[in-house]
Amino acid sequence: xxxxxxxxxxxxxxxxxxxxxxxxxxxxxxxxxxxxxxxxxxxxxxxxxxxxxxxxxxxxxxxxxxxxxxxxxxxxxxxxxxxxxxxxxxxxxxxxxxxxxxxxxxxxxxxxxxxxxxxxxxxxxxxxxxxxxxxxxxxxxxxxxxxxxxxxxxxxxxxxxxxxxxxxxxxxxxxxxxxxxxxxxxxxxxxxxxxxxxxxxxxxxxxxxxxxxxxxxxxxxxxxxxxxxxxxxxxxxxxxxxxxxxxxxxxxxxxxxxxxxxxxxxxxxxxxxxxxxxxxxxxxxxxxxxxxxxxxxxxxxxxxxxxxxxxxxxxxxxxxxxxxxxxxxxxxxxxxxxxxxxxxxxxxxxx
Numbered sequence: 211x212x213x214x215x216x217x218x219x220x221x222x223x224x225x226x227x228x229x230x231x232x233x234x235x236x237x238x239x240x241x242x243x244x245x246x247x248x249x250x251x252x253x254x255x256x257x258x259x260x261x262x263x264x265x266x267x268x269x270x271x272x273x274x275x276x277x278x279x280x281x282x283x284x285x286x287x288x289x290x291x292x293x294x295x296x297x298x299x300x301x302x303x304x305x306x307x308x309x310x311x312x313x314x315x316x317x318x319x320x321x322x323x324x325x326x327x328x329x330x331x332x333x334x335x336x337x338x339x340x341x342x343x344x345x346x347x348x349x350x351x352x353x354x355x356x357x358x359x360x361x362x363x364x365x366x367x368x369x370x371x372x373x374x375x376x377x378x379x380x381x382x383x384x385x386x387x388x389x390x391x392x393x394x395x396x397x398x399x400x401x402x403x404x405x406x407x408x409x410x411x412x413x414x415x416x417x418x419x420x421x422x423x424x425x426x427x428x429x430x431x432x433x434x435x436x437x438x439x440x441x442x443x444x445x446x447x448x449x450x451x452x453x454x455x456x457x458x459x460x461x462x463x464x465x466x467x468x469x470x471x472x473x474x475x476x477x478x479x480x481x482x483x484x485x486x487x488x489x490x491x492x493x494x495x496x497x498x499x500x501x502x503x504x505x506x507x508x509x510x511x512x513x514x515x516x517x518x519x520x521x522x523x524x525x526x527x528x529x530x531x532x533x534x535x536x537x538x539x540x541x542x543x544x545x546x547x548x549x550x551x552x553x554x555x556x557x558x559x560x561x
Contacts, residue, residue, distance in 0.1 A: 211337045211366070213330045218242050219270030224325045226270045231337045231364040236260055237556065239364045241281075243328040244270050245321060246341050246360050248281035248390050250510070253368065253556040256483030261396030263484065263556070265520045268510045274323065276507055278515075279389040282322035283360055283374070284315040286345065286352050287540065288387040289464075289496065289529030292422050296532040298353065298381055298541070305351035312420060317350030321358070321386070331363065336371070338363035347380070354382035354542075368556045376548040384548050385527040385540040391500060391520025392486060394479035398511050401518040402499065403444040404481070409437035409495070410474040411465035415528065417453060421462060425534050428453075435463065440476075443499050443521060458501035460518065464494045464528055475523055483558045490525040490552040493538050498522035525552045 211233050218228040226244045237260070238252040249266040265280050267273055273280065294305040294313035305313040315322065326341040338361060345356040356378045363371040374386050393402055414435050416426040430436040434449045446454045446461045454460060467474050467490075475488035475495060488495075500520045508514050531537040542548050 211332070213332065213337050215330070218244070221270060221274070221325050226325060227328060229328065229330065229339045231339070231362070233337070233364050233366045233368070235366060235368060237364065237368050239362065239370055241339060241362055242270065243326045243341055244273065245323055246283040246326060246362070246388075247273060247322070248362070248388070251370065251556075253484060254558060255396055256558045256560055259396070262398075262511070263392055263394050263396060265391040265393060265398070266510050272507070276505060278503065279315060279322055281390045282388070283386060284389050285321045285384065285386040286316050286350070286356065287383055287385045288315060288389075288524060288526050289385070290314045290420070290422050292530055292533050296383065298383070303351055303353060310420060312422065315389075320350060321345070322389070326360070331361070333363075336363040336365040352382055354378040354380040356382060356384065370554040370556075372550075372552045372554070374548070374550040376542065377546070378542050379544055381541060381543045383532050383540050384542045385531065386548075386550055387496070387524040387526035388552070389522060389524060391522055392477065393520045394477065394482055394484040394486060396482050396484065398509065398513045398519060400481070401516075402521045403447060403518050404442055404479070405521060406440050406442050406478050406480065407437050407497070407521075408440040408476040409465055409497070410468050410472070411437065411495070412468055413466045415464040415466075417456060417463065419456065421457060423464065423528070423530050423534060425536070427466070435465075437465075443518070446499065447518065458517070460499035460501040461497045462499070462501060464496045466494050466528070477521070477523070478559060480561075483560060485557040485559055487555040487557065488523055488525065488552060489555075492525040492527060492550060492552065494526060494528050496522065496524040496526060496529065498524065525550075
């Protein structure tokens with residue numbers, strides 16, 4: 211197993227590095243200490259051909275210029291916070307409004323645009339990088355000094371293991387995720403509409419016109435939100451369900467798991483044979499079919515960005531949970547430790 215390091219650019223007079231992890235089977239994962247961004251994952255198809263299966267850019271400047279959140283760790287709180295404010299113990303906290311009247315993905319310069327400290331990890335059966343960042347009290351409006359540690363490991367079982375641990379010196383809110391856009395066709399040869407997804411989820415959150423949870427939890431039964439037996443993403447694009455139309459013809463919805471650590475997410479591309487199994491300790495996954503992805507720019511393969519080019523599987527707490535007491539809490543108190551673990555296992559199915 212091997213780790214290589216090279217310079218990837220400069221941000222705020224700090225050098226940014228690109229770390230490429232390679233296992234004994236030839237799989238590679240590249241990541242940078244700018245936002246813990248995963249820039250590239252080379253995974254084999256059924257013929258053993260290694261190709262990139264995530265969307266990314268060639269240098270750090272493009273990640274700053276284009277607000278796509280490709281591959282980044284987002285937070286302090288992933289997703290939207292209604293009216294860009296919240297209360298804790300009777301005190302009101304005001305956050306920057308970064309999407310209309312609301313706050314999204316941690317603010318103007320959330321975790322995704324911070325330069326983290328990085329330390330390579332070499333183990334007998336895995337290589338990786340440990341990223342650390344100290345988020346000061348008041349950063350982007352959030353209370354508490356928060357110490358964060360993110361670890362990426364690549365194993366010889368073709369698994370990418372993503373963990374995040376955090377502590378705070380005063381009560382705050384925290385809900386972190388990784389915002390990778392997957393495309394199992396390899397080198398973005400096609401969009402993700404024919405990807406087949408299976409989710410162990412029987413409920414999802416209803417969204418309002420600002421894409422915030424209404425608080426209503428809906429049953430997937432007899433809808434295109436039922437992925438329990440597998441379903442192609444294209445079903446939601448052509449659907450006349452009001453929730454699909456609302457988000458731009460597709461999916462941008464939190465799904466609540468019925469179980470964890472047991473193949474609760476399974477994605478496959480039948481053409482390449484590539485599969486992705488995701489297991490997590492988080493209560494939900496936000497399924498986003500890149501309905502809003504647009505702009506006059508290209509990604510690292512030279513492909514023009516467009517809708518449905520990637521699929522995000524954001525394992526996390528429920529969005530805007532601070533405004534919905536019946537959602538699992540995202541409050542982190544002094545003396546507590548926030549712990550996230552998500553495992554992405556790459557495989558192949560023969561035709």
